[in-house]
Amino acid sequence: MNITLRVWRQANGAAKGGMQTYQLADVSPDMSFLEMLDLLNEKLTIEGIEPVAFDHDCREGICGMCGVVINGSAHGRSASPVPTTTCQLHMRSFADGATIDVEPWRAGGFPVIKDLVVDRTAFDRIIQAGGYISVNTGSAPDANAAPVPKVKADRAFDAATCIGCGACVAACPNGSAMLFTSAKITHLAMLPQGQPERWSRVKGMVAQHDAEGFGGCTNIGECAAVCPKGIPLDTIGQLNRDLMTSLFKSDGK
Numbered sequence: 344m345n346i347t348l349r350v351w352r353q354a355n356g357a358a359k360g361g362m363q364t365y366q367l368a369d370v371s372p373d374m375s376f377l378e379m380l381d382l383l384n385e386k387l388t389i390e391g392i393e394p395v396a397f398d399h400d401c402r403e404g405i406c407g408m409c410g411v412v413i414n415g416s417a418h419g420r421s422a423s424p425v426p427t428t429t430c431q432l433h434m435r436s437f438a439d440g441a442t443i444d445v446e447p448w449r450a451g452g453f454p455v456i457k458d459l460v461v462d463r464t465a466f467d468r469i470i471q472a473g474g475y476i477s478v479n480t481g482s483a484p485d486a487n488a489a490p491v492p493k494v495k496a497d498r499a500f501d502a503a504t505c506i507g508c509g510a511c512v513a514a515c516p517n518g519s520a521m522l523f524t525s526a527k528i529t530h531l532a533m534l535p536q537g538q539p540e541r542w543s544r545v546k547g548m549v550a551q552h553d554a555e556g557f558g559g560c561t562n563i564g565e566c567a568a569v570c571p572k573g574i575p576l577d578t579i580g581q582l583n584r585d586l587m588t589s590l591f592k593s594d595g596k
């Protein structure tokens with residue numbers, strides 16, 4: 344395949360950025376999108392041009408590190424028949440001769456660090472604000488010592504599959520991180536271990552979400568449409584129910 348890439352280049356967060364056009368030949372349809380960017384970077388390096396900075400790690404849809412906006416959609420959702428991560432998107436999703444725009448996540452809570460890399464430490468701070476349980480560690484408890492109804496276990500597991508990629512934020516017109524935050528809250532709210540801090544957790548995490556500059560949810564649903572892990576929109580309903588309940592309850596925190 345021969346493709347034309349228009350890639351966002353920005354030296355650092357304070358610098359002015361812009362789209363740069365590159366021609367790339369001999370792209371295999373079986374390459375992942377990141378392998379195609381590797382090919383671009385090899386070419387740029389040979390030509391003495393600074394390679395494009397982008398985030399990645401596992402390259403198998405698990406870690407949540409990768410993520411760019413491709414042709415205006417997070418993780419290239421518009422090119423893929425199913426939601427996927429950028430590392431699991433393949434070049435066969437594009438036509439030979441295509442022009443492909445590649446940009447970083449754009450949201451108030453995700454400032455650009457360089458090129459396609461954004462600062463997602465806001466997600467870490469949201470988790471630090473309550474996305475954990477406090478327990479005295481000791482020997483491992485017996486399996487099934489705390490029975491969990493299957494429906495709740497399944498819902499907790501599904502919510503726990505969020506990989507923290509940030510596509511939901513990039514897709515949301517409000518730059519909201521409610522799908523991410525609600526996935527963490529729903530995961531712990533379904534389990535017995537999550538009950539002692541349930542009400543302080545939701546208040547703390549939502550307050551941190553807002554403090555980080557993410558917008559509010561207005562039920563548009565773009566987040567769930569691009570989420571590579573299928574986190575459903577009704578987890579935000581769970582967050583809202585827990586937040587309302589927390590206003591009438593106290594766990595002393």
Ligand code: SF4
Pocket residue numbers: 504505506507508509510511512522523526566569570571572573574
């Ligand atoms: S909710 Fe989905 S899109 Fe958002 S961070 Fe988690 S896995 Fe990524």
Ligand code: FES
Pocket residue numbers: 398399400401402403404405406407408409410428429430431
């Ligand atoms: S590089 Fe790990 S999810 Fe894409």
